[in-house]
Amino acid sequence: MTEAIRKSVKDKAADPTLRRHLLRLIRQLARGDCAITAGEAGEVRLVGAEERTYPEAVIAQARSLGLAQLGDGRIAASAAASSFLRRALMAGEEAFVEQHGEIVVTSAEIEGARQPVRRNLAESPLGVIARMKDRDGKPFLPAEALEAGERLLADFTRGQLQPRVTASWEPRLATRAKGTAGGQADIADSAISARNRFSRAVEAMGPELSGVAVDVCCFAKGLETVERERQWPARSAKLMLRTALLALARHYAPPAPAKRRQNHHWGAEDYRPVL
Numbered sequence: 525m526t527e528a529i530r531k532s533v534k535d536k537a538a539d540p541t542l543r544r545h546l547l548r549l550i551r552q553l554a555r556g557d558c559a560i561t562a563g564e565a566g567e568v569r570l571v572g573a574e575e576r577t578y579p580e581a582v583i584a585q586a587r588s589l590g591l592a593q594l595g596d597g598r599i600a601a602s603a604a605a606s607s608f609l610r611r612a613l614m615a616g617e618e619a620f621v622e623q624h625g626e627i628v629v630t631s632a633e634i635e636g637a638r639q640p641v642r643r644n645l646a647e648s649p650l651g652v653i654a655r656m657k658d659r660d661g662k663p664f665l666p667a668e669a670l671e672a673g674e675r676l677l678a679d680f681t682r683g684q685l686q687p688r689v690t691a692s693w694e695p696r697l698a699t700r701a702k703g704t705a706g707g708q709a710d711i712a713d714s715a716i717s718a719r720n721r722f723s724r725a726v727e728a729m730g731p732e733l734s735g736v737a738v739d740v741c742c743f744a745k746g747l748e749t750v751e752r753e754r755q756w757p758a759r760s761a762k763l764m765l766r767t768a769l770l771a772l773a774r775h776y777a778p779p780a781p782a783k784r785r786q787n788h789h790w791g792a793e794d795y796r797p798v799l
């Protein structure tokens with residue numbers, strides 16, 4: 525690699541066009557090694573499953589990063605190329621989320637301990653509602669209501685309550701004897717526990733409030749969709765949802781019972797109670 529190409533790689537390391545060429549090169553080499561020949565000024569031609577041309581700086585960068593190997597007029601991907609592609613894909617997904625989502629850092633209970641987590645508020649209708657403010661500028665949904673909705677969704681998912689819309693290609697359990705009952709007997713204990721928690725949560729909210737909470741939190745329906753399906757007035761679904769989630773939060777974290785006041789009787793110094 526000449527000094528001019530080395531300088532070009534350094535100057536263009538942050539160039540998005542150069543990076544796109546690099547990713548395209550590694551993807552091509554992942555399908556098999558290619559013959560490499562000189563092309564027009566400043567370019568090289570790779571011939572393999574398909575024929576492409578790349579700038580010399582891209583080939584130099586791939587070699588400097590240890591992603592490509594040259595030998596006998598051919599170029600091949602190195603062992604580090606596959607992990608590079610995986611990291612590039614993950615970085616691309618993360619960049620998309622950063623651009624189109626609303627990422628906040630909050631805390632969540634994981635394995636019995638509170639840990640910081642990154643949450644995308646734009647990935648669900650509940651997250652969109654969490655960004656709303658009331659007249660005083662405070663969050664429309666309190667933190668405990670938001671956590672209750674996410675906990676309801678977690679039990680809904682763990683309980684495998686989402687209706688299946690496609691055919692199941694999973695093999696049947698071979699351990700089930702002929703003539704024995706299936707259904708709930710084939711569900712893991714963790715899923716059964718999640719279903720029981722979900723049922724108790726729905727009962728705690730009551731039939732008047734549980735429907736809107738399940739529609740928004742579990743089935744990811746928007747507020748306008750809920751109002752249209754239930755023929756509710758405009759902007760009423762968010763009030764019903766807030767009431768439902770606050771009731772659910774009290775179910776998950778019941779308030780401490782109020783201390784009962786003891787009755788006192790005031791009497792004279794020589795007072796004796798009547799038996």
